[in-house]
Amino acid sequence: MTLPEIALWHALRTRPGGFKFRRQHPAGPYSLDFYCDAARLCVEVDGEVHERGDNPARDALRDMWLARRGVETLRIAARDVLSNPEGVTTMIVVTAAERAVVPAITPGAMRRRPSRGGLS
16 A cells, blocks of 8 residues: 555544445455445545556546446545545545435335234
């Protein structure tokens, strides 16, 4: 892990906002810097190398591969992680909260009574 990845991991491993993140999570042919299953969110820390050569095109293919599987990729510049770790963590938690799968409660669900026969 790079220094920015280590710095971000120190924040994400505390489960900010109640979200569990995994580091170096395998996804098909890829290894994701960080992944939150509850939000289907991949967080990638991009250093300068991501801007060189064919890396932008490779990153785009990877993002498309993940998107087809319902995973959003949030790319964060390494310099932002180092200069504003709290702000970056907050942005990640807000994004995860917007994407989190929360079971819907229908209005009638709270009023239903179980049948007399037990489980149906």
